[in-house]
Amino acid sequence: MKILITSGGTREKIDAVRSIANHASGSLGKQIAEKFLAQGHQVTLVTTKTAVKPARQPNLCLAEITDVSSLIQTLEPLVKTHDLLIHSMAVSDYTPVYMTDLDEVQQAENVTELLSRKNSQQKISSAADYQVLFLKKTAKVISLVKQWNPQIKLIGFKLLAGVSKDTLFAAARKSLINNQASYILANDLFEIKADSHHAFLIGHTEIHEAFTKSEIAQLIYEKGIQND
Amino acid sequence: MKILITSGGTREKIDAVRSIANHASGSLGKQIAEKFLAQGHQVTLVTTKTAVKPARQPNLCLAEITDVSSLIQTLEPLVKTHDLLIHSMAVSDYTPVYMTDLDEVQQAENVTELLSRKNSQQKISSAADYQVLFLKKTAKVISLVKQWNPQIKLIGFKLLAGVSKDTLFAAARKSLINNQASYILANDLFEIKADSHHAFLIGHTEIHEAFTKSEIAQLIYEKGIQND
Numbered sequence: 202m203k204i205l206i207t208s209g210g211t212r213e214k215i216d217a218v219r220s221i222a223n224h225a226s227g228s229l230g231k232q233i234a235e236k237f238l239a240q241g242h243q244v245t246l247v248t249t250k251t252a253v254k255p256a257r258q259p260n261l262c263l264a265e266i267t268d269v270s271s272l273i274q275t276l277e278p279l280v281k282t283h284d285l286l287i288h289s290m291a292v293s294d295y296t297p298v299y300m301t302d303l304d305e306v307q308q309a310e311n312v313t314e315l316l317s318r319k320n321s322q323q324k325i326s327s328a329a330d331y332q333v334l335f336l337k338k339t340a341k342v343i344s345l346v347k348q349w350n351p352q353i354k355l356i357g358f359k360l361l362a363g364v365s366k367d368t369l370f371a372a373a374r375k376s377l378i379n380n381q382a383s384y385i386l387a388n389d390l391f392e393i394k395a396d397s398h399h400a401f402l403i404g405h406t407e408i409h410e411a412f413t414k415s416e417i418a419q420l421i422y423e424k425g426i427q428n429d
Numbered sequence: 430m431k432i433l434i435t436s437g438g439t440r441e442k443i444d445a446v447r448s449i450a451n452h453a454s455g456s457l458g459k460q461i462a463e464k465f466l467a468q469g470h471q472v473t474l475v476t477t478k479t480a481v482k483p484a485r486q487p488n489l490c491l492a493e494i495t496d497v498s499s500l501i502q503t504l505e506p507l508v509k510t511h512d513l514l515i516h517s518m519a520v521s522d523y524t525p526v527y528m529t530d531l532d533e534v535q536q537a538e539n540v541t542e543l544l545s546r547k548n549s550q551q552k553i554s555s556a557a558d559y560q561v562l563f564l565k566k567t568a569k570v571i572s573l574v575k576q577w578n579p580q581i582k583l584i585g586f587k588l589l590a591g592v593s594k595d596t597l598f599a600a601a602r603k604s605l606i607n608n609q610a611s612y613i614l615a616n617d618l619f620e621i622k623a624d625s626h627h628a629f630l631i632g633h634t635e636i637h638e639a640f641t642k643s644e645i646a647q648l649i650y651e652k653g654i655q656n657d
Contacts, residue, residue, distance in 0.1 A: 215449070216590070217590035217591065217618050217619075218451050218588065218590055218618060219521075220451070220452065221443070221447060221448070221449055221450070222440070222447070222449075223447050223448070224446060224448065251479055294555035295555065295560050298559075303540065303541065306534075307539070307540055311535070312531065312540075313535070323590035323591035323592075323618070323619070324589055324590040324591075324618070327522040327566070330565065331564065331565050333540075333563055334561070334563075334564060335561055335562075336559065336562060337559050337560075338555070338558050360446065360552075361551075361552055362444070362551035362552040363445065364551075390445050390552070
């Protein structure tokens with residue numbers, strides 16, 4: 202069984218110096234990869250330069266990406282040649298389009314016209330007191346997986362912050378169905394601490410609860426290798 | 430001589446999950462710190478969780494910060510008790526105020542009214558096709574240094590991207606004078622490669638050129654310990 206895991210977080214450039222990032226460290230994806238490696242599986246880990254990674258070893262293949270666009274380019278051929286994808290990477294949902302000062306926004310007849318402008322400076326000037334950054338939605342990578350390979354088994358992730366269990370479960374179930382996933386690991390940022398990580402692995406007919414990254418990795422391992 | 434060095438880059442939170450970051454890795458600050466440590470100096474390094482750091486050793490004191498506000502809080506007492514500050518950290522010049530969808534911006538009578546709104550969700554919804562992020566200028570940390578301690582010797586940094594040497598030098602000289610620095614290390618992002626780092630150390634009556642991080646660290650060491 203060929204295992205594909207994504208970990209860490211994408212970054213979207215605002216200009217040559219600045220970018221929008223998220224707080225993903227890659228540590229959960231690392232533990233999941235290590236679990237499969239310890240059982241003798243071949244693992245391909247798609248991750249970022251700054252994410253924490255398992256030690257180099259013969260059964261581990263590493264691919265580094267930066268933004269959503271590079272993730273898609275790297276992931277598509279890999280999804281087509283693997284049996285299981287565990288998509289734990291935090292993928293940016295917006296990417297910068299244009300950044301300008303408040304004056305230009307106030308002077309625009311319609312703000313939508315600003316969406317077609319482009320920054321010409323490599324590092325956007327920091328003279329103005331206020332700046333306005335326009336962002337557009339990125340492609341939903343998880344929704345492309347089954348288009349690329351209808352046969353691959355998919356375990357997705359849903360991270361929210363400070364929501365009720367109902368809201369979290371509803372969002373996870375929506376992702377489960379829309380993306381034809383086998384399971385969604387649902388978790389709330391406020392229940393991730395240094396030494397604990399509360400999460401639910403939500404399937405079509407079952408829910409499993411875990412309290413540490415190690416328990417999450419074990420659950421995902423068991424459900425990942427089992428025949429559906 | 431008590432040496433204070435800043436390295437890495439600040440991050441400003443958009444919400445519980447997203448932030449605006451910059452591409453600073455902390456590697457130049459690390460090499461500068463190592464140069465002073467190797468000569469037996471006591472070094473305090475103010476840096477970030479993700480920045481690369483020198484190995485732990487008795488003469489090195491580490492302080493970790495996250496955003497500009499935490500940098501100011503940490504730096505002020507340290508500036509008052511050190512003799513030399515080498516401020517190589519890439520400090521965010523804007524911090525998020527409010528993020529909303531395009532509709533709300535179009536409906537606002539005046540966009541300035543949006544600057545006083547606050548996001549109530551912990552993770553801002555990703556439903557809209559476009560989002561607009563309003564940012565305000567952060568406090569210029571380097572301009573506070575001599576207010577905190579008029580006696581401290583200050584070496585600042587100026588990073589631009591894809592500009593002429595004239596533009597870079599003019600920006601560095603402006604910082605040198607406005608911030609009462611002894612030197613400004615001026616560099617262009619496009620002249621920083623994996624194995625080379627072109628920079629100019631600009632003083633009030635002299636300019637020194639360097640081509641690697643090691644040469645920069647050596648220059649800053651020599652000029653840092655010399656009596657003005």
